[in-house]
Amino acid sequence: MNDLALHEHVTGPRGERVLVRRSARRRRTVSISRRDGDLLIAIPATFSARQERQWVTKMVDQLVRKEARRAPARRSDEALLRMAREVSEAHLGGRAHPSSVTWSSRQNQRWGSCTPTDGSIRLSHQLQGMPDYVVRSVMMHELVHLLVPGHGPEFKALMANYPLAEKAQGFLDGVSWSKNLPPGGGEVDEGADGEGTAAAGAAPDQLERRAR
Numbered sequence: 001m002n003d004l005a006l007h008e009h010v011t012g013p014r015g016e017r018v019l020v021r022r023s024a025r026r027r028r029t030v031s032i033s034r035r036d037g038d039l040l041i042a043i044p045a046t047f048s049a050r051q052e053r054q055w056v057t058k059m060v061d062q063l064v065r066k067e068a069r070r071a072p073a074r075r076s077d078e079a080l081l082r083m084a085r086e087v088s089e090a091h092l093g094g095r096a097h098p099s100s101v102t103w104s105s106r107q108n109q110r111w112g113s114c115t116p117t118d119g120s121i122r123l124s125h126q127l128q129g130m131p132d133y134v135v136r137s138v139m140m141h142e143l144v145h146l147l148v149p150g151h152g153p154e155f156k157a158l159m160a161n162y163p164l165a166e167k168a169q170g171f172l173d174g175v176s177w178s179k180n181l182p183p184g185g186g187e188v189d190e191g192a193d194g195e196g197t198a199a200a201g202a203a204p205d206q207l208e209r210r211a212r
């Protein structure tokens with residue numbers, strides 16, 4: 001399959017590799033499909049490198065949106081913010097004040113991150129479709145970071161207010177393990193936080209789009 005080129009700048013919603021095939025037969029259509037755990041994007045052979053980059057990003061974003069629509073309705077950004085406020089209220093006495101919570105497709109190495117100075121939280125779109133208690137646990141982790149940097153005793157004491165944290169971590173470790181990633185996650189901490197990653201994931205799926 002030497003007609004397939006690995007596109008290095010982008011990964012799929014579950015960390016899938018993105019492979020690009022240039023097709024001499026294609027004139028104006030671009031397609032994305034899942035194959036053997038990879039995302040396969042076919043583009044016209046006449047595309048420039050710049051067009052290729054643009055379309056790869058566009059098609060992956062579109063696939064993410066399409067798959068997100070199939071996930072439970074509670075998972076819009078507004079619903080995420082509501083969920084964050086509920087979690088803060090229930091487990092932190094309402095002390096953490098998130099200003100926004102959004103899904104991010106740019107976090108393939110982390111489950112979540114936050115910016116304490118402005119109260120924004122981002123969750124990896126890889127969490128979409130995972131059980132509620134898992135999403136809430138990552139949310140809780142980020143909410144605690146709005147109050148406490150790092151993972152010291154104070155952080156652990158606050159996390160202990162969320163009773164399902166350990167169970168959720170086990171779930172996330174299992175996800176990482178099944179994708180051959182180090183369990184526990186390789187958290188890439190910069191005062192903010194995160195963990196884990198992904199790879200593979202089948203489910204036949206196809207999206208076609210007309211290039212212009």
Ligand SMILES: [Zn+2]
Pocket residue numbers: 141145150151192193194
């Ligand atoms: Zn953290």
